[in-house]
Amino acid sequence: AHKMRTLLTMLGIIIGIASVVSVVGLGQGSQQKILSDISSLGTNTLTVRDGYRFGDPRRRYHDNNLTDDDANAVAEQPYVESVSPQVGTSVTSRYKNTEVSANVSGVGSGYFAVTGQKIKSGQNFSNDDIKNMTQDIILDDNAVKSYFPNGENPLGEVILVGSIPARVVGVLQKSDQAFGPSSDTPTLYMPYSTVMRKMLGKDNVDAFVVLIKDSISTSAAEAAVTDLIEQRHGTDDFRVQNSDSIRQTIESTTSTMTLLISSIAIRSEEHTSE
Numbered sequence: 001a002h003k004m005r006t007l008l009t010m011l012g013i014i015i016g017i018a019s020v021v022s023v024v025g026l027g028q029g030s031q032q033k034i035l036s037d038i039s040s041l042g043t044n045t046l047t048v049r050d051g052y053r054f055g056d057p058r059r060r061y062h063d064n065n066l067t068d069d070d071a072n073a074v075a076e077q078p079y080v081e082s083v084s085p086q087v088g089t090s091v092t093s094r095y096k097n098t099e100v101s102a103n104v105s106g107v108g109s110g111y112f113a114v115t116g117q118k119i120k121s122g123q124n125f126s127n128d129d130i131k132n133m134t135q136d137i138i139l140d141d142n143a144v145k146s147y148f149p150n151g152e153n154p155l156g157e158v159i160l161v162g163s164i165p166a167r168v169v170g171v172l173q174k175s176d177q178a179f180g181p182s183s184d185t186p187t188l189y190m191p192y193s194t195v196m197r198k199m200l201g202k203d204n205v206d207a208f209v210v211l212i213k214d215s216i217s218t219s220a221a222e223a224a225v226t227d228l229i230e231q232r233h234g235t236d237d238f239r240v241q242n243s244d245s246i247r248q249t250i251e252s253t254t255s256t257m258t259l260l261i262s263s264i265a266i267r268s269e270e271h272t273s274e
Helices: 003-040 057-061 068-075 111-115 127-132 141-147 192-199 218-233 243-273
Strands: 045-050 080-095 098-107 119-122 136-139 158-161 164-172 187-191 207-212 238-242
Touching (some): 045 218, 045 243, 111 207, 158 187, 164 192, 218 238
């Protein structure tokens, strides 16, 4: 008897249901993408950073006490797969007529395995490179574009990194991770020992990344690493970041947001149907 009214009601219900399904699908898809990016960084990793926790008044007495000896001590523990010290700086770099500001990231041989970054061409650093403080570099995609814009092969080329000439031994694949570096500044990866001692002239590291064995709880490993370093330092002048805790927090947050948006969409659909 009321064909037009029935058609409009049906149309409202169809649009409402489609909206709910789309919003829920979008929320779940976004959550999976974020968790996938986090997983690619390693959900069983700990990052130990130098310095007292934020808000601790003792931070004013920060003396740069985190060393590669601390990292080596952690690496010897049975629950640890590998450890990569980290130290960073920014320099002016030069290649032929190209001069750009670049980030220099000193890392260990296991760093790229921990972060999930892949080497596109060339090779990774070896333990001997770390020990001998070789002047080798691995370029990220931004660095390749800056120094070799015409598609030249960078392997074997020498780039002046600050005042240190360094040979290109590897090139990384372009990363699409949401949690990777967000700027277009070139990043040059070098053995951490080279950056720490030859470039910066210091004996401490900024941080080190610990890859935990799959069979071990990261929360238990976090407690063990904390106890070990605190015993070595005699104080808690460091902080431990657990990547699995970050994953759980983001998973909980995105689930809550998806539920909230879905509720709004369902409520809107009910009003449309009315």
